[in-house]
Amino acid sequence: MAQLPLQFRLNGSDVAVFADEADNLLSVLRGKVGDLTPKFGCGQGGCGACMVSVDGKTVLSCVTLAQNVQGRDVESLAGLSGEQLDPLQTAFMDGFAAQCGYCTPGMIVAARALLRRNPNPDRDDIVEAISDNLCRCTGYEPIIDAIQLVAAQERGTRA
Amino acid sequence: MAIHKGRGTCAMNYPIGMNLGGDPSQALVHSNPEGKFTVALSSIDLGQGMKSVSRQVAAETLGVPVEDVYVDTADSDTGPHCMGSFASRGTHRVGNAVIAAAKEARAIMLEAAAEELEVNAADLVTDGQGNIHVKGAPGNSISTQDACNAAQFKYGQSVSGRGIFLIPMSDVDPDTGEMSTVSCFAHTAMIVDLEVDDETGEVSNVRINSAYEVGRALNPKLVEQQLIGGAWMGLSHALYETTEPYYPSREHRPYSFSSYPMPGPGDLAQHDISILERPAPDGPYGGKGTGEMCANPVLPAVANAIYDAVGVEMDELPITPEKILRAIHEKQRQGA
Numbered sequence: 001m002a003q004l005p006l007q008f009r010l011n012g013s014d015v016a017v018f019a020d021e022a023d024n025l026l027s028v029l030r031g032k033v034g035d036l037t038p039k040f041g042c043g044q045g046g047c048g049a050c051m052v053s054v055d056g057k058t059v060l061s062c063v064t065l066a067q068n069v070q071g072r073d074v075e076s077l078a079g080l081s082g083e084q085l086d087p088l089q090t091a092f093m094d095g096f097a098a099q100c101g102y103c104t105p106g107m108i109v110a111a112r113a114l115l116r117r118n119p120n121p122d123r124d125d126i127v128e129a130i131s132d133n134l135c136r137c138t139g140y141e142p143i144i145d146a147i148q149l150v151a152a153q154e155r156g157t158r159a
Numbered sequence: 160m161a162i163h164k165g166r167g168t169c170a171m172n173y174p175i176g177m178n179l180g181g182d183p184s185q186a187l188v189h190s191n192p193e194g195k196f197t198v199a200l201s202s203i204d205l206g207q208g209m210k211s212v213s214r215q216v217a218a219e220t221l222g223v224p225v226e227d228v229y230v231d232t233a234d235s236d237t238g239p240h241c242m243g244s245f246a247s248r249g250t251h252r253v254g255n256a257v258i259a260a261a262k263e264a265r266a267i268m269l270e271a272a273a274e275e276l277e278v279n280a281a282d283l284v285t286d287g288q289g290n291i292h293v294k295g296a297p298g299n300s301i302s303t304q305d306a307c308n309a310a311q312f313k314y315g316q317s318v319s320g321r322g323i324f325l326i327p328m329s330d331v332d333p334d335t336g337e338m339s340t341v342s343c344f345a346h347t348a349m350i351v352d353l354e355v356d357d358e359t360g361e362v363s364n365v366r367i368n369s370a371y372e373v374g375r376a377l378n379p380k381l382v383e384q385q386l387i388g389g390a391w392m393g394l395s396h397a398l399y400e401t402t403e404p405y406y407p408s409r410e411h412r413p414y415s416f417s418s419y420p421m422p423g424p425g426d427l428a429q430h431d432i433s434i435l436e437r438p439a440p441d442g443p444y445g446g447k448g449t450g451e452m453c454a455n456p457v458l459p460a461v462a463n464a465i466y467d468a469v470g471v472e473m474d475e476l477p478i479t480p481e482k483i484l485r486a487i488h489e490k491q492r493q494g495a
Contacts, residue, residue, distance in 0.1 A: 046416030096384040100206030127424045134416060137206050139391030140424040142384060 008069045010035060011079025019066045026050045026061035029076065037077035037105045041134075048133030051106035052076045058113045060132070077105040080112055087153060088112060091146040099137030106133045111147045121151055160358040165468025167351045169460035172344045173452035176248040182326040184252040185239035188217060188260040189319035190268065190311075194289070194304020195227045198260070201238035202253045207450065208381040209249045215377060216254045216443050220261035221268075222285020223303050239321075247448030250377065251343065254443025255324035263320025271310035271318070272301050343439040345447040346372040351460040355468040357487055360480030362398055362465065365428035371453065372435040375445030379434070382449055386432050389453025395422050396454065397461040401477050 003018040010033060017032040026043075029035045029052070038061050041049030045063035052061045053075040054068075080086040088108045091097070098104045107130055114121055114129035121129070126147050127140075135143060176182045187199040198217045204210040210230045218225040232238060241253060266280075272291040273280035276299055284294050285303070292300035301309075310316040329338045349369040353362050367390060376382040399420045405411050413419035438445020462473050471486035 042416050044415045044417070096380050098206075099208075099384065099388060127427075131423050131425055134421065134423065136392075137388045138384065139388040139430075140427055141387055141391075141430070144424060 004067055006066060006070060008071060009073045011075055021067065023066040024062055025052070025054075025059070025064040025066045025069055025074070028066040029061060029074075035076050035078050039102055039105055041102065041106075046134070047103070048106040048110065048130075049103055051109045051133065053109060053113055056113070056116070058110055058132075075109075077109055080108065086112065087150045088115075088147065091150045091153075092143070095142050095146040095149065097138060097142040097146040103133055103135045107135065107143055111150070114147070115151055115154065119151065119155055121147075123148065126151075160356075163355050163357060163468040165353055165355060165464040165466070167353075167460045167463025167465070167467055168349065169351075169456040169458075169463065170346075170348045171452070171456050172346055173247065173448075173455065175246070175251045175343050175345060175448045176326055177246040178329050178338060179242065181328040182242055182248065182252065184241040184248075184256045184324055186213075186253065186256040186260040186322040187239050187319070188221070188257070188264045188322070189317065190264065190307040191229075192308070192311075194302065194307055195229065196221055196223065196261075196264070198228060198230045198257060199238040200230065200232050200241060200253060200257075201235035202232060202241040202249060203244045204232055205244055207244070207249065207385060208378060209244060209253065211381060212250050212377050212446070213253055213257050216257045217261045218287075219444065220258050221265050221303075222287055222291070223289050224287065227289060227303070239323075245450075247345070247450030247452060249450070250446045250448050251439075251442055252324050252326070254377070254446055255441075256322040258322065258443050259324065260320040260322030263322065264318050265320070267310060267316050267318045267320075268303060268306050271314055271316060272306035274314060275301050275306065275309050342441050343374070343447055345374065345449065345452050346435075347452055347456045349456040349460045351457065351464045353461065353464045353468065355465055355483060357469055360482070360484035360487070362461075362478070362480070362483070365394065365398075365461070367394075367428050367430040367457065367460075369430065369456070370433040370435055371449065372437055373449050374439040374442045374447030375436050376434055377444060377446045382434060383432065385449050386434070386453045387430060389450070390430055390432075390457050391422070391427070393454035393457030394428055394461065396476060397458045397478060398422075399426075399477050399479075404479075 006019045007016045015033055019028050029038055038052050039049035041047035043062050045060040050062040051058050055072050088111050110130050110133050126144050190196050214228045214230045217228045269280045269283050278293050282294050283291050285291050289303050290300050307318045310318045326342050331338045351367055353365045355362055371386055399422055439447050466472055
């Protein structure tokens with residue numbers, strides 16, 4: 001299959017790789033760029049473990065063609081934390097919002113996207129925002145609580 | 160056509176572990192040159208917190224901070240044998256094995272400390288902060304690291320321990336069928352309230368109130384987390400999940416998450432939990448197991464609540480709207 005030169009920004013840095021025409025974004029991120037934060041869950045767009053943002057909108061990278069991100073801005077979980085963890089990561093840890101941890105990167109990407117477009121979400125907004133993301137361990141409650149807590153913190157109010 | 164409210168209950172005794180050909184778990188503990196400890200296990204942490212609890216149990220027994228213990232579950236080739244993480248046995252069986260191993264290592268560490276401090280090992284205590292001192296005389300003290308290094312470099316002793324915990328195989332009495340399969344039980348009582356729509360068969364507004372008795376909650380936050388998540392799985396088994404919805408006909412078998420119904424964050428039941436602690440005499444620091452027990456009682460309680468709501472006995476899982484509707488229609492047909 002023809003190899004395509006593919007250039008995009010990942011978490012603010014320029015990335016250039018050769019990809020197959022049929023490569024999906026997840027396999028390029030994990031296999032060619034080496035960003036292992038998006039996870040391979042079902043490979044069918046059904047579980048949300050592979051979620052990343054493209055130009056600020058969340059996508060399921062396992063069902064996104066890699067060539068579609070040509071020249072665009074991709075953000076994964078790795079882009080949310082620099083010197084310090086994203087407050088969502090801290091809240092997930094403190095609130096025991098992860099058990100096996102496999103859904104966590106997608107959950108936090110979805111949650112951060114929500115808080116950027118709606119800093120004042122109610123519980124239903126949060127449920128809606130993570131409804132593409134399956135979690136098998138926690139029963140979701142600690143995850144919803146953690147997102148609610150960070151939303152309140154970032155508004156400067158109490159949960 | 161109407162929405163019917165129903166309430167169902169379930170109470171259970173949950174046995175920890177299984178009657179296999181004997182139910183053992185093993186642990187090995189040794190000190191490292193920097194004065195820390197490694198616990199080698201082949202028990203598996205699937206996210207339930209087995210590593211955290213083993214670490215706490217080892218630190219408590221050795222008398223060192225939790226930070227000074229590393230639990231290695233890398234491979235069943237590098238850790239001693241364990242039957243596995245199932246039957247809610249991890250905390251109880253593995254915890255007891257870790258205590259046995261850590262006690263043996265601790266005794267060797269205290270012997271070396273006693274030599275260094277020129278006292279009797281029986282008079283020594285640990286402060287849990289990495290120091291060993293003479294009982295009642297905290298000034299007469301040595302660090303666990305110095306004691307472990309003295310053991311190795313001066314006395315030629317390995318600060319290490321082997322631990323096994325075994326519940327032996329219990330034979331079945333041929334006359335009565337009686338056997339003694341377990342060493343301790345955990346307990347649950349649960350009330351489920353829900354609503355059933357007799358037009359669509361849908362179950363909604365599920366609310367769970369429960370009390371779980373778990374021995375001592377060695378890590379209260381992990382216990383709570385496991386109970387919430389596990390009860391959600393139980394609800395999922397009760398109402399949603401099956402890989403063979405039309406068994407034995409397999410044409411409609413789900414093949415992905417899009418056709419395998421599994422509750423999402425919008426399908427949550429409100430769940431209020433009360434955790435009761437009655438430390439088990441044979442448990443590691445009183446701990447039992449919460450694992451499967453958090454999921455199991457939800458299933459009968461949901462079935463009972465549906466019976467209470469619309470008067471149909473559901474004996475096949477999951478209790479889908481279709482099954483409820485068929486049962487309601489069958490009941491009406493018989494009544495007519």
